[in-house]
Amino acid sequence: MASRSTQILEAAARVIARRGVRGLRVEELAAEAGVSTATIYYYFKDRTGILRHTLEFINDRAERYTTDRDRDAEPLTPLEDLEQTLLLELQDTTEVRENSAAWGELRASAVFDEELREDLARATLVWIQEVAALLGQVQPMASAADLAAAGERLTALLEGLSMRWLSGGLKIDHARDLMRGAIDAELARLRQK
Amino acid sequence: MASRSTQILEAAARVIARRGVRGLRVEELAAEAGVSTATIYYYFKDRTGILRHTLEFINDRAERYTTDRDRDAEPLTPLEDLEQTLLLELQDTTEVRENSAAWGELRASAVFDEELREDLARATLVWIQEVAALLGQVQPMASAADLAAAGERLTALLEGLSMRWLSGGLKIDHARDLMRGAIDAELARLRQK
Numbered sequence: 001m002a003s004r005s006t007q008i009l010e011a012a013a014r015v016i017a018r019r020g021v022r023g024l025r026v027e028e029l030a031a032e033a034g035v036s037t038a039t040i041y042y043y044f045k046d047r048t049g050i051l052r053h054t055l056e057f058i059n060d061r062a063e064r065y066t067t068d069r070d071r072d073a074e075p076l077t078p079l080e081d082l083e084q085t086l087l088l089e090l091q092d093t094t095e096v097r098e099n100s101a102a103w104g105e106l107r108a109s110a111v112f113d114e115e116l117r118e119d120l121a122r123a124t125l126v127w128i129q130e131v132a133a134l135l136g137q138v139q140p141m142a143s144a145a146d147l148a149a150a151g152e153r154l155t156a157l158l159e160g161l162s163m164r165w166l167s168g169g170l171k172i173d174h175a176r177d178l179m180r181g182a183i184d185a186e187l188a189r190l191r192q193k
Numbered sequence: 194m195a196s197r198s199t200q201i202l203e204a205a206a207r208v209i210a211r212r213g214v215r216g217l218r219v220e221e222l223a224a225e226a227g228v229s230t231a232t233i234y235y236y237f238k239d240r241t242g243i244l245r246h247t248l249e250f251i252n253d254r255a256e257r258y259t260t261d262r263d264r265d266a267e268p269l270t271p272l273e274d275l276e277q278t279l280l281l282e283l284q285d286t287t288e289v290r291e292n293s294a295a296w297g298e299l300r301a302s303a304v305f306d307e308e309l310r311e312d313l314a315r316a317t318l319v320w321i322q323e324v325a326a327l328l329g330q331v332q333p334m335a336s337a338a339d340l341a342a343a344g345e346r347l348t349a350l351l352e353g354l355s356m357r358w359l360s361g362g363l364k365i366d367h368a369r370d371l372m373r374g375a376i377d378a379e380l381a382r383l384r385q386k
Contacts, residue, residue, distance in 0.1 A: 020305050022215045101304060108301035110360035111294060112213050121362040152363075153375050157346060160353030167303035169314040182346050185382040189374070192381060 005043045008033045009057040012050055017101035021051065021109040048115050055106055055116065058099045059123050065095060078137035079187075085134060086179055089158055090165065092172045100162040107159065128152050139190040146193055150186040157182050198236045201226045202250040205243055210294035214244065214302040241308050248299055248309065251292045252316050258288060271330035278327060279372055282351055283358070285365045293355040300352065321345050328383065335383040343379040350375050 011033035132151030164170035204226035259281040325344030357363035
């Protein structure tokens with residue numbers, strides 16, 4: 001069973017995905033999580049504390065759904081590993097949709113609110129480095145700078161495609177095809193250099 | 194001198210860039226534009242009318258600052274034309290910053306509000322087609338489908354990079370370098386196909 005604080009963060013991700021960061025009220029979150037507002041303040045101190053921990057929560061959850069695999073499955077090739085990590089962020093499931101919407105909202109609200117910026121920048125950097133490391137498994141001769149730039153582009157593209165998908169302008173299958181094409185284009189460029 | 198309606202739309206872009214779509218109140222917009230709320234309702238009917246026309250306004254403005262050039266300047270090569278169109282969206286000027294912030298906000302709010310989706314999808318399509326046509330000038334042998342996919346990726350990447358820039362996680366010069374690298378990667382891929 002999920003701990004009390006996890007239960008609150010799951011509810012926070014749901015509320016943000018449904019109504020946005022700016023629609024998040026502690027009273028509504030308490031009702032959604034089935035706890036008192038006092039409990040929420042006890043665990044997370046204030047609204048910024050809630051948002052910060054929600055960011056951490058959705059990152060951990062993404063880490064899990066993009067990397068968890070059956071222990072008995074064949075090991076992935078480096079290219080499959082890279083593709084899976086990026087493409088599993090583009091799935092039409094409740095969990096991924098919620099995660100993408102909450103991430104997009106935290107990103108968009110950081111334009112106006114400086115409090116989250118540092119946490120968001122750090123989480124983005126970890127993600128870029130993860131993708132750069134996977135690219136390096138496919139193209140071991142590429143320089144660290146080229147791998148990092150490719151990782152920055154692929155993750156920024158994923159954010160751009162997710163927003164188009166969530167705002168209704170792009171079908172999920174087409175988003176996945178575009179992402180595969182981008183991986184292909186970046187690998188072609190790394191080979192040429 | 195700007196017409197009354199343009200004056201209101203300029204003010205709307207400023208207010209949205211400063212406080213977000215969800216922070217836009219007609220009273221505040223009236224004060225910013227120096228007109229009465231009745232004047233705003235007269236021109237734009239309701240809040241959705243304001244947002245719709247603001248979207249059109251920022252698109253027209255982007256069209257101007259990405260394509261206007263000195264009549265006596267040397268004509269651009271197709272590659273320069275493509276690069277300029279994309280890179281002029283990544284400039285640290287008041288106009289571009291406001292445009293990018295307003296565009297990002299309209300995109301983010303369309304996740305929760307269906308009213309703007311159609312206009313936004315249409316504006317995105319026009320932009321994709323413009324970039325695909327420029328790519329086609331550089332790589333005339335590429336298929337229409339490949340050019341369209343590359344145009345979709347480059348514009349989605351630009352949206353992703355702009356959001357990172359505006360939310361403070363990415364320097365503008367580095368964003369421009371990443372964009373140049375993406376153009377390079379897409380052209381490399383179009384040549385290979």
